[in-house]
Amino acid sequence: MSSRPAAPHNVVWLDAPSFPEAARKALADTGLRRNLGRATATIRDKRLAVTGELADWEQLRQAGAALKRRTLRHLDGYLVQLEEAVTRAGGTVHWAADAAEANRIVAGLVRATGSTEVVKVKSMATQEIGLNEALAAEGIDAFETDLAELIVQLGDDRPSHILVPAIHRNRAEIREIFVREMGRRGRPAPEGLSDDPRALAEAARLHLREKFLRARVAVSGANFAVAATGTVGVVESEGNGRMCLTLPQTLITVMGIEKVLPDFADLEVFLQLLPRSSTGERMNPYTSMWTGVTGGDGPQEFHLVLLDNGRTATLRDTVGRQALACIRCSACLNVCPVYERTGGHAYGSVYPGPIGAVLTPQLVGVEHAASLPFASTLCGACYEACPVRIDIPQVLAHLRAEVVEAKRRGSAVPSAEALAMRTAGAVLGSPGRLALAQRAAALGGRLLGRGGTVGALPGPLRRWSGARDTPAPPAESFRSWWKRTREGGPEKEDGHDCP
Amino acid sequence: MTARDIVLGRIRAALADVPDDESPADVPVPRDYLRSHAGPDVVALFAERVADYQARVVRTEASGAPAEIARMLTERGVTDLVVPPGFPEELLPAGPWNRLDDHGPLGVAELDAADGVLSTAAVAIAVTGTIVLDAGPGQGRRALTLLPDYHLCVVRADQIVGDVPEALALLDPVRPLTFVSGPSATSDIELDRVEGVHGPRTLDVLVVDRDQPQEVG
Ligand code: SF4
Numbered sequence: 001m002s003s004r005p006a007a008p009h010n011v012v013w014l015d016a017p018s019f020p021e022a023a024r025k026a027l028a029d030t031g032l033r034r035n036l037g038r039a040t041a042t043i044r045d046k047r048l049a050v051t052g053e054l055a056d057w058e059q060l061r062q063a064g065a066a067l068k069r070r071t072l073r074h075l076d077g078y079l080v081q082l083e084e085a086v087t088r089a090g091g092t093v094h095w096a097a098d099a100a101e102a103n104r105i106v107a108g109l110v111r112a113t114g115s116t117e118v119v120k121v122k123s124m125a126t127q128e129i130g131l132n133e134a135l136a137a138e139g140i141d142a143f144e145t146d147l148a149e150l151i152v153q154l155g156d157d158r159p160s161h162i163l164v165p166a167i168h169r170n171r172a173e174i175r176e177i178f179v180r181e182m183g184r185r186g187r188p189a190p191e192g193l194s195d196d197p198r199a200l201a202e203a204a205r206l207h208l209r210e211k212f213l214r215a216r217v218a219v220s221g222a223n224f225a226v227a228a229t230g231t232v233g234v235v236e237s238e239g240n241g242r243m244c245l246t247l248p249q250t251l252i253t254v255m256g257i258e259k260v261l262p263d264f265a266d267l268e269v270f271l272q273l274l275p276r277s278s279t280g281e282r283m284n285p286y287t288s289m290w291t292g293v294t295g296g297d298g299p300q301e302f303h304l305v306l307l308d309n310g311r312t313a314t315l316r317d318t319v320g321r322q323a324l325a326c327i328r329c330s331a332c333l334n335v336c337p338v339y340e341r342t343g344g345h346a347y348g349s350v351y352p353g354p355i356g357a358v359l360t361p362q363l364v365g366v367e368h369a370a371s372l373p374f375a376s377t378l379c380g381a382c383y384e385a386c387p388v389r390i391d392i393p394q395v396l397a398h399l400r401a402e403v404v405e406a407k408r409r410g411s412a413v414p415s416a417e418a419l420a421m422r423t424a425g426a427v428l429g430s431p432g433r434l435a436l437a438q439r440a441a442a443l444g445g446r447l448l449g450r451g452g453t454v455g456a457l458p459g460p461l462r463r464w465s466g467a468r469d470t471p472a473p474p475a476e477s478f479r480s481w482w483k484r485t486r487e488g489g490p491e492k493e494d495g496h497d498c499p
Numbered sequence: 500m501t502a503r504d505i506v507l508g509r510i511r512a513a514l515a516d517v518p519d520d521e522s523p524a525d526v527p528v529p530r531d532y533l534r535s536h537a538g539p540d541v542v543a544l545f546a547e548r549v550a551d552y553q554a555r556v557v558r559t560e561a562s563g564a565p566a567e568i569a570r571m572l573t574e575r576g577v578t579d580l581v582v583p584p585g586f587p588e589e590l591l592p593a594g595p596w597n598r599l600d601d602h603g604p605l606g607v608a609e610l611d612a613a614d615g616v617l618s619t620a621a622v623a624i625a626v627t628g629t630i631v632l633d634a635g636p637g638q639g640r641r642a643l644t645l646l647p648d649y650h651l652c653v654v655r656a657d658q659i660v661g662d663v664p665e666a667l668a669l670l671d672p673v674r675p676l677t678f679v680s681g682p683s684a685t686s687d688i689e690l691d692r693v694e695g696v697h698g699p700r701t702l703d704v705l706v707v708d709r710d711q712p713q714e715v716g
Contacts, residue, residue, distance in 0.1 A: 039690040059532040070526035073517050076510040089673070095502040097509075147696065148687035164687050171688055197688040201696050208697065213607050231672040239645065239683035239698025246641045247607060257506065262523065264672045268664035269532070271678075275627075279686055282548065283627035286698060287678035288641075294675050296604070297640035312509035318516055 011099075011128050011310065011363050016348030019371040023342040032343050035170050040334045046280025047331060047385070053282075054272070063269045065389040068325035071260060072315065078227040078260045079306060085230030089292020091302040098309050103134035105305055106219060106252055110140050113250050113301075115216045119208075121234060121241045122146035123221025124162060124328055125254045125307055127350045128363075131219065142219065143185070143211050145240035147204050154181035160344030160352060163278050163330035168343050171195040182207050208240065218244035218299070222255040223327070224270060225304070228263045232304065233289040235274060245288045251299035256307050258315075258324040270327060273387035277329035310363030319398045323358045325388045332382035332392060338375060347372060354382035358395040366402045367410060373399035537661030541625040545659045546706060548628030552681025553694045554702040561710045565592035568617065568651065571703050572596060575649050581605065581616040583643050585636025590653060590707075591617075601639055610642055615649035616699075621676075623659040624666045628681065630654060630704065631666060633674040641675055650699040652679075656708045 016022065026032060051057050071078055083093040096102035110118055118135065120126065120142050132142040132153075144153040151166035152159050155177040159165030166174070175195040182189045187207045193199055220241070225232045232253055234241045245251060261267070275284040293302050315321045333339045333353030344352030349360040349369065357376055361369040373396050382392040500508075537544050546556040559567045569592035572580065580596040599605060599613055619637030620630040630652050632638045637653075644650055660666050670676060683698030694700065 035689070042690045043686075054533075054536060056532040056536075059529065062529050063532055066526065066528040070523050070528060073514065073521065073526055074523045075514070076507050077523070079507070079510070095506050097502045097505045101502055145697075146687070147685045151687070164690060166687060167690070174688060197691050197693045198695075200688055201685055201693045205696055209611070212697070213611060226672065229672040237683065238685045238687075238696035240696070242641070242645050242677065243697055246645055257510075265664075265667055268667050271663050271667075281680070282551075283624075283629050283678065283680035285552070285680050285682070285684050287676075289672065289676040289678075291673050291675075294634070297634055297675055298642075306506070308506045308509065312506065312513050315510060316513035321513075 011351070011360055012349045012369050016345075019346055019348065019375045022346035022348060023338075023375070026342045026346045029343075031170070032168055033341060035168055036340055036343055039164070039167050040340050043280055043334045047277060047334070048280075050276045050280055050282055054276070060269055060272055061387055061389050064273050064327075064387055065325065067261065067266050067269060068388050069322075071262060072258065072321060072324055075257065075260070075315065078262060079257060081227040082225055082230060082260050083306075085226075085228065086232075086292055086302075086304050087230075089230045091230065091292040091304055094303060094305045096305055096307050096309070099129035099307075102129050102254060102305055102307050102309065103131055106131060106254065107135055107138045107140065109250070109252050109303055110135065110217050110219075111138065113217050115140075115250075117141040117143065117211075117215070118217045118219050118252075119143050119145050119211055119215040119244050119248065120149070121218065121220040121236065121244045122149050122165075123219070123254060124350065125221045125256050126219060127159060129254070129307065129309060131254070143208070145208050145212070145244060146236070147201065147238060147240075150204055150208070151177060154178065154185065158345060159350060161330060161333055162328050162351065162353070162355070163333075168345070171197060171200065174200055178203050178207075186211060208243075212240075212243040212247055215244070215248045217250045217252065218248040220244055220251065220253045222253050222259055222304075223274070224259055224261050224267065225255060226262075226264050226267070227260050229291055231264060231289050231291045233267070233287060235271075235284050235287045237279065237285045239286055242286055242288055245290065246298050248299055250301040250303075252303045252305065254305045254307055256309075257311055274327055274329055277327075277331040277385070277387040310365075313365070314359070314362040317362065317398075320358065320362050320395050322390050323355065323362060323392075323395055325390055326355050326359065327388060328355075329387055331385040331387065332390075335381040335385045336376075337379065337381070338377060342375075347375060354392045354396075355390070358390075358392055358399060361399055361403075366399060367406050370403045370406070373403055533662075534664050535626070535661030537625045541659050541661050542656045542706060542708070544661075545623055545625040545628060545654075546704075548625065549630075549681070549704050550628075552628055552684075552702075554628075554681045554704060556704045556706065558706045558708065560708050564590050564653070564705065564707050567705055568592050568653070569594050571651055571705065572615065572617070575615060575651075575701065575703070577615040577649060579613045579615075581610065581613045581643050581647055583616070583618050583637055583639025585639075586617065586619060587637060601643060604640070605643070607642065607646065610646035613647040615651060616644050616647040617651045618644050618653070620652055620654050620658060622666045622669050623654045624661075624663060625659055626662045629666075630679045631670065632677040632679065633670060635674070641677060644677070644679075645698060648699055649701045649703075650679075650682075651703045651705065653705045653707060656706055659706070 094105045135142045144150050148164050148166040161167040172195050178189040189203045222232050223235045275281050336354050339353040347356045351359045357372045361372050378393045549556045581599045621633035622631045682694050682702040683696045684694045685696045686692045
């Protein structure tokens with residue numbers, strides 16, 4: 001039995017074009033590039049300022065990486081321990097092998113309460129499994145309460161950043177979405193709403209207040225769960241998390257199995273690493289921790305859904321498993337020169353940016369996200385920024401080789417790219433040779449490609465193309481696309497901390 | 500097979516490279532990071548760091564606390580004031596406010612309509628400017644310090660520790676914990692920080708020193 005989900009669900013968006021194609025489109029959108037450029041520059045500076053304050057930042061990163069390594073190497077034991085502790089504290093633990101099973105469990109739990117709506121705290125795991133859509137199919141409304149998630153939900157849009165999912169929207173666009181959509185989902189936007197961020201935040205407060213006050217069920221993600229004590233935590237800024245974790249009678253938390261940590265004291269490392277790496281603050285405004293249920297305070301029913309959905313498949317790869325250490329801080333997105341230019345949507349996944357490029361193909365299998373490992377210049381900025389020292393360039397190189405291998409296995413005709421990448425190991429060591437190899441691959445593909453696919457081929461090539469729609473390699477390799485657009489593009493480098 | 504068996508089975512299969520006799524303690528975790536980044540004057544540092552979040556910090560000696568609290572409540576225009584069970588009576592000033600006790604307990608609508616809440620804290624962290632609530636005496640259940648739009652938190656100077664590791668060592672994970680660093684905020688619009696979303700939009704912190712001659716921090 002495969003431990004990867006049968007259908008990739010939201011991990012990859014099925015209608016999304018491959019990365020180079022989507023990136024080309026995004027690059028033409030100067031408004032998007034301006035929004036992103038400004039936002040990521042701001043956050044980069046803040047992060048550098050607060051991480052620079054700690055003389056032992058490197059030691060904290062080492063400790064964070066080691067704790068994650070310890071946890072992952074003994075994941076089964078820690079999960080069983082967590083299950084015992086949560087159960088002892090009055091919670092109920094559920095296990096979900098894939099997205100469909102997790103959605104079934106959550107929908108069943110909501111139905112059992114008799115409620116037809118839930119309030120939600122921002123959660124990558126529930127994005128990944130497409131929970132909102134699954135609940136909608138059961139007649140249950142899910143209301144996102146994080147401001148950026150609200151913007152995405154009201155705009156019928158997709159997230160483009162793991163911390164600030166609406167980073168691609170500027171204030172004017174957000175105002176327009178609020179004015180147009182809020183009334184259809186509840187309290188309308190105030191008359192004469194301006195695009196001042198303060199006014200927009202106030203509009204969100206008013207719109208969501210009534211939902212918080214009447215909510216009977218909340219669904220959250222979790223930043224961590226402590227195996228020894230059963231303590232679960234959510235790190236947030238706005239207080240929407242506190243509302244969801246405190247007011248409803250029933251709380252359902254969906255958590256990837258990799259989020260478990262050994263001991264309560266280990267939080268001393270992650271509560272220093274996470275806020276400084278993500279929003280560039282010494283501490284985020286609110287962190288909530290709860291252990292099972294507490295009589296007379298907060299939800300009296302607590303369910304923890306432990307989600308696999310491709311994580312055990314990722315764990316199997318001894319090089320790739322380090323991606324499971326990710327604490328979703330988004331620092332790697334904010335420093336990535338590729339992300340900054342293309343935005344998150346180009347990655348076609350709920351996990352964009354450098355971490356998405358290594359996590360997504362592993363969660364769904366490289367054959368479903370073959371272009372993502374190539375969505376990088378291997379400049380190394382992500383590795384330097386990562387608070388848990390995930391060597392993203394190393395995993396990217398490793399996955400590139402796997403893509404090539406999968407292509408070789410999967411079709412009678414190796415793609416031009418695969419042919420050129422045969423010696424990937426040697427080539428990757430030398431950027432110059434890689435560039436040449438990929439250019440050769442692209443040229444080969446262009447001779448053959450027609451509308452993105454390879455039809456029945458003439459002459460001696462015919463027997464190679466039994467399938468009518470053998471995908472053609474991208475007309476332009478990522479690296480040459482990058483080189484051309486970056487060097488030919490109108491924007492200059494803006495003091496980036498990587499080449 | 501249950502989903503539990505399936506997931507645990509997959510994990511064990513995936514970890515085939517981990518030797519059978521390896522225990523978690525065999526995976527080294529270097530702990531050479533600092534226990535604290537604070538200097539000797541944690542109270543002054545705490546006040547400075549809380550103020551960085553656009554919260555107001557006032558420092559007073561114990562005997563002056565009731566008058567300070569009265570002044571702050573008046574300044575903030577508080578009429579209906581939530582006072583969690585166990586709040587020290589000697590700190591409570593007489594005044595025109597309408598005191599709401601949680602004996603009922605208070606409903607969400609009443610809490611939402613209240614002007615403010617006056618609470619204590621369990622621990623405070625200097626380096627990060629954080630107050631930690633653990634639902635103990637003077638803090639009450641979590642909703643009390645969440646729904647009113649104004650939170651006045653009284654912190655004893657001796658409750659302030661230097662940094663995160665020291666604070667966690669003092670906390671009981673079984674209690675519901677809320678770490679509060681400034682008023683609610685969002686950076687979701689162009690990554691521009693805006694104070695005040697769903698949690699209390701105004702946070703005042705009163706640091707209470709023991710009554711004794713003190714040097715100025
Ligand atoms: S990979 Fe590292 S830097 Fe990127 S989001 Fe995860 S923890 Fe943060």
